[in-house]
Amino acid sequence: MADESQRATDREIEAAAQIILEAEYTIALTGAGMSVESGIPPFRGPGGLWTKYGEPPMNGFEIFLSDPKKAWQQRLSRCNDELFAPLQRAKPNPGHLALAELETIGVLRFVITQNIDDLHRQAGQKALAEIHGNWKLIRCLECGSRFRPEEVSLETLPPSCPRCAGLLKSDTVSFGEPIPSDVLGVCATQASRADLVIVAGTSATVYPAAGFAIEVKQRGGVMIEVNLYESELTRVCDVSLRGGAADVLPRLARTIADGRRARMH
């Protein structure tokens, strides 16, 4: 937890809730900070997965394509080891649940996440783009269909697409792999509609995700940042709410829900 004196005050939360209530079309961009609050270690830094297990090769996609069978064998042999254990164990935190709640009451229209951990889905988020994929899903490199593991036969490796017989790969986007165009298209459409973006748990420095948030701002929209620490966005955003997403987002959602009820009466 960051310095308690920095934690967003109720007054700041109320002001942000008011702005969100006045917006026409609110989207959110989320990142690793939200996963960390669900017990998933970050990739980089002390205790990070890559610090421990080595950074994945920058040409991971090329390696996959050069020998998909071997890549699949390696993945299946690792899927129960320590690298995947935190992902297996992780549950949505109050921040994920708050965003799903805001969707249910019609305030939040779409979430773009950089996280691969499936937690927004588990929280019940329906309108969602996972820009770096979802570690639980398998994607066809030909037709782009996504499958749950039980929908695919892994008897012959590499597995092939039940729809088009194309090559299947983990949906997680590897280094060197283009982000699937269907996902990019949806994100671009959503960003072009939005007049408010909530950026939570990310310093939004990784493109293309960051670009979608910045686009909203550049078109005259509002940017609200929820982050434990000051980030590069703090200078450009309209409202900066200091604190973890698991702390700030539920407070924000509660205040918004109360505000809506008050308006209806």
Ligand SMILES: [Zn+2]
């Ligand atoms: Zn296919």
